[in-house]
Amino acid sequence: MSMGKPLPHDSAPMHVTGAARYIDDIPVPADCLHLAFGLSHVARGVISSMDLTAVRTAPGVVRVITAADLPGVNDISSAAHDEPLLAPGEVHYHGQPIFLVVATSHRLAREAAAKAEVVIDPKPAILTIDDAVAVRSYFEGGPLTWKRGDVDPAMAKADTIIEGKIEIGGQEHFYLEGQISLASPQDNGDMVLATSTQHPTEIQHKVAEALGTPFHAVRVETRRMGGGFGGKESQGNALAIACAVAAHLTGKPCKMRYDRDDDMIITGKRHDFRIAYKAGVDAKGKLVAVEFDQYVRCGWSQDLSLPVADRAMLHADNAYFIPNIRITSHRMKTNTCSATAFRGFGGPQGMVGIERVMDHMAHRLGMDPLEFRQANFYKKSKPQETPYGQPVKGFILPDLVRQLADTANYKTRRDAIRTWNEKSPILKKGIALTPVKFGISFTLTHLNQAGALVNVYADGSVTINHGGTEMGQGLFQKVAQVAAGEFGIDMGRVRITATDTGKVPNTSATAASSGSDLNGMAVKNAVDQIKDRIARFLAVDGVKPKDVLFADGKVTAGNTVLSFEEAAKMAHENRISLSATGFYATPDISWDRTIGKGHPFYYFAHGAAITEVVIDTLTGENKILRVDILHDVGQSLNPAVDVGQIEGGFVQGAGWLTTEELVWDDKGVLRTHAPSTYKIPACSDRPDVFNVALWNGENHVPTIYRSKAVGEPPLMLGISALMALSDAVGACGEAYPNLSAPATPERVYMAAKKVGAKR
Amino acid sequence: MTNVTMTINGRSVSGTVEGRTLLSTFIRETAGATGTHVGCDTAQCGACTVHVNGASVKSCNMFAMEADGADVTTIEGMANADGSLGTIQQAFQDHHGLQCGFCTPGMVMTAAALLKENPTPTEGEVREYLSGNLCRCTGYHNIVKAIMAASGQDVSSIAAE
Numbered sequence: 001m002s003m004g005k006p007l008p009h010d011s012a013p014m015h016v017t018g019a020a021r022y023i024d025d026i027p028v029p030a031d032c033l034h035l036a037f038g039l040s041h042v043a044r045g046v047i048s049s050m051d052l053t054a055v056r057t058a059p060g061v062v063r064v065i066t067a068a069d070l071p072g073v074n075d076i077s078s079a080a081h082d083e084p085l086l087a088p089g090e091v092h093y094h095g096q097p098i099f100l101v102v103a104t105s106h107r108l109a110r111e112a113a114a115k116a117e118v119v120i121d122p123k124p125a126i127l128t129i130d131d132a133v134a135v136r137s138y139f140e141g142g143p144l145t146w147k148r149g150d151v152d153p154a155m156a157k158a159d160t161i162i163e164g165k166i167e168i169g170g171q172e173h174f175y176l177e178g179q180i181s182l183a184s185p186q187d188n189g190d191m192v193l194a195t196s197t198q199h200p201t202e203i204q205h206k207v208a209e210a211l212g213t214p215f216h217a218v219r220v221e222t223r224r225m226g227g228g229f230g231g232k233e234s235q236g237n238a239l240a241i242a243c244a245v246a247a248h249l250t251g252k253p254c255k256m257r258y259d260r261d262d263d264m265i266i267t268g269k270r271h272d273f274r275i276a277y278k279a280g281v282d283a284k285g286k287l288v289a290v291e292f293d294q295y296v297r298c299g300w301s302q303d304l305s306l307p308v309a310d311r312a313m314l315h316a317d318n319a320y321f322i323p324n325i326r327i328t329s330h331r332m333k334t335n336t337c338s339a340t341a342f343r344g345f346g347g348p349q350g351m352v353g354i355e356r357v358m359d360h361m362a363h364r365l366g367m368d369p370l371e372f373r374q375a376n377f378y379k380k381s382k383p384q385e386t387p388y389g390q391p392v393k394g395f396i397l398p399d400l401v402r403q404l405a406d407t408a409n410y411k412t413r414r415d416a417i418r419t420w421n422e423k424s425p426i427l428k429k430g431i432a433l434t435p436v437k438f439g440i441s442f443t444l445t446h447l448n449q450a451g452a453l454v455n456v457y458a459d460g461s462v463t464i465n466h467g468g469t470e471m472g473q474g475l476f477q478k479v480a481q482v483a484a485g486e487f488g489i490d491m492g493r494v495r496i497t498a499t500d501t502g503k504v505p506n507t508s509a510t511a512a513s514s515g516s517d518l519n520g521m522a523v524k525n526a527v528d529q530i531k532d533r534i535a536r537f538l539a540v541d542g543v544k545p546k547d548v549l550f551a552d553g554k555v556t557a558g559n560t561v562l563s564f565e566e567a568a569k570m571a572h573e574n575r576i577s578l579s580a581t582g583f584y585a586t587p588d589i590s591w592d593r594t595i596g597k598g599h600p601f602y603y604f605a606h607g608a609a610i611t612e613v614v615i616d617t618l619t620g621e622n623k624i625l626r627v628d629i630l631h632d633v634g635q636s637l638n639p640a641v642d643v644g645q646i647e648g649g650f651v652q653g654a655g656w657l658t659t660e661e662l663v664w665d666d667k668g669v670l671r672t673h674a675p676s677t678y679k680i681p682a683c684s685d686r687p688d689v690f691n692v693a694l695w696n697g698e699n700h701v702p703t704i705y706r707s708k709a710v711g712e713p714p715l716m717l718g719i720s721a722l723m724a725l726s727d728a729v730g731a732c733g734e735a736y737p738n739l740s741a742p743a744t745p746e747r748v749y750m751a752a753k754k755v756g757a758k759r
Numbered sequence: 760m761t762n763v764t765m766t767i768n769g770r771s772v773s774g775t776v777e778g779r780t781l782l783s784t785f786i787r788e789t790a791g792a793t794g795t796h797v798g799c800d801t802a803q804c805g806a807c808t809v810h811v812n813g814a815s816v817k818s819c820n821m822f823a824m825e826a827d828g829a830d831v832t833t834i835e836g837m838a839n840a841d842g843s844l845g846t847i848q849q850a851f852q853d854h855h856g857l858q859c860g861f862c863t864p865g866m867v868m869t870a871a872a873l874l875k876e877n878p879t880p881t882e883g884e885v886r887e888y889l890s891g892n893l894c895r896c897t898g899y900h901n902i903v904k905a906i907m908a909a910s911g912q913d914v915s916s917i918a919a920e
Contacts, residue, residue: 008852015860016848016867018794018834025793174895176798176806176861226796226861227895260799472859472896640855644897648858651898675803675893683889683899690900 003485006640035256036109037097043125043668044335051117060108065100072212076237080302092300095265125335132332139331146596149324154289158280167740171270177226180257183243197236199509207244223498228471230341235267264673268340275353289324299338308346315350394700408628430728434720438713439601447508448586450518454526456578460565467507468519474641475515486527488550513709520704526582607631609717611724620749626689634699634708646714653718655681732756763827768836785823794834805892808865815872834864856905858896
């Protein structure tokens, strides 16, 4: 059996030999053309003149395309139709594509693009949350509020009240493989694309719209991405559409890859937030009322900002029961790149907000932050409802947190750190445990569906295909293990094939951590149909179809024992179909976002992390010393893959809240557009001690083999790093540190200085 | 335009290049060895790491002309003569030292350079040596573990799992 085994990633042998093909490695015909965008050099304005003569006459240039030259709809947006491929007259952010150069090489296209003479009359740009609030630059006309109970009277009666705010920076995805697309024109006006995308179906739809053809004239294939993290959910649309349009106009294959700097300037990032809060507890230290104002910097177009901001609201409770709560979400429209999906999809920001409240209140009460958190957890025994009305079932955090705190000696270490800090005037240590409760399902209910195609060939070899895409997370491996396990054959017989809109149509993005849940079930559904057909065919002489067994490479029907290969061959010769499409739709979910009530999540994934840090109060320099994680993946489909997601998720989450700082200047120019100035965690930043364990338990709802989603939840374990730094800063004096994120050395230094000064 | 010739994975490769043609471009486009990946274009992510005359080099930071006459090894040249995986390659696979795989060729090449200089490095030395190779997926834990294992050291005490 392949299920639950820590098998290596299916592409591992190809990755370690360099044989795995990414889009840029696909052999192309000699006449393949290469594209580059010409970009806006101002954040907001009107294009008053555009002289592209020097671009058109530059070496290697075949064609220059402007908004006026586009054959179909000028739009790359996911939903709102507010994002032109090429700016038609007005520009809305620094780096917005204005025209498209088609040339004989990647470099010649980029060189030519730089020769344009574009004059833009600048208009006052709305760059920051403050700018946007001042002029009420909102999406949807104004803020959205969801509430439960009656906050104001409850707050008035509270024993202790805190108020504060935290700034939370954005995050660049920094997928190692930049955005890239390749389009090849076919006969009959068809277009075939190979694209690095988490959402081949959306690319198909947007390309069809841009070319003015039905969806069936466009086929999109994605074998693998060199990382996605949400950054390839919608941000690949521009390149794919540009390639398809250029291929359509020139009749030649066209490829486009962003140079890294362009990639960082053009594409959207994690939304930065400001969260203002007010919270009250009763005399027993129980939360009675919490109020949040979440300010979200969405950028110039809507993209996925509304569901991102919704998910932030949906995670404003994290693991805690808050009887009276009011969450107001301000989705601010600004002249910056359009913030987009990023692992966690708003959930992390919402969770930072409530974890900050827990940390701040514990400090005010003089309680151990962990004890305060534990005292406010949802009840395990009797499910309580979230602010949006979903009962919190299968809630394991009280036990999980207790186990982690015990095995990692939280209490002993906290005491030891206190003693150590008393003797250490310059260096200060800090420790924090933060929990994660993350809702699994797309909040847009109709996205929670998946299709699959399974073929058994007459030699007993199998191909599987589904709507999910592989970005390194091991989805293909997990789903192949499901198929092999169900057929009772070894992994070598199962070939994983590229995601292809021509094989499985109308798919959802590989996002919301849903890949294995949805596609694993869809593939199992297809496998079950084929097995059922083979079983009915072999069930003779009193053997019932349900008693036909598929195991150990054999099919057993009573006294008849066939190899899987023989069974396939025999079924084929007897005209039994060995191909099936599978389908799955997540049950038990419903959601009304206008009122913020319903049952949006099928279940919750849980985890907790303890992080210990040390800071230098004279410089703000800091280091993560030790991390202990206990995480809930239900019954793991592949523990090695799952642990890899947890380790990588923690490091990425900790990077977001510590070292990764995006800086825009007062002209709206992103100054951190390369790894030289934008610091993702490096190998040397990895914690010295890094203990990761899987919670021993199964999902309480019937997911595929009772496993749980693992893509996004571990990212939020990184919140413990921010809280540990806050704890270390707190050791400098009596005041609450009010540390914002990312907690760079500068911020840690300033916070420590402030806290120390108030002593 | 200049003619250059270099040995890439034991094979002589010639081509006409401009003065500014990068070694990474020559390897990928002229020699067709696409396992060398270009990640950041600016010699910071390390995905394009190769060996030039035995030394580890970020190939997007060297001109093809500078490698004229050199002996270049890329990820495609790291397997054993019989085609089986080399020790480091096998260790990356066995210890799950990869996810999306885009950084993997550069990681393997840097690891090979490290183990040549320092056959039994400490964990700290591995981390320091890899500081010029970025990975966005794994959190580095299993990469360090794979390299420690490839050096023949016991990795059972390296936590996680």
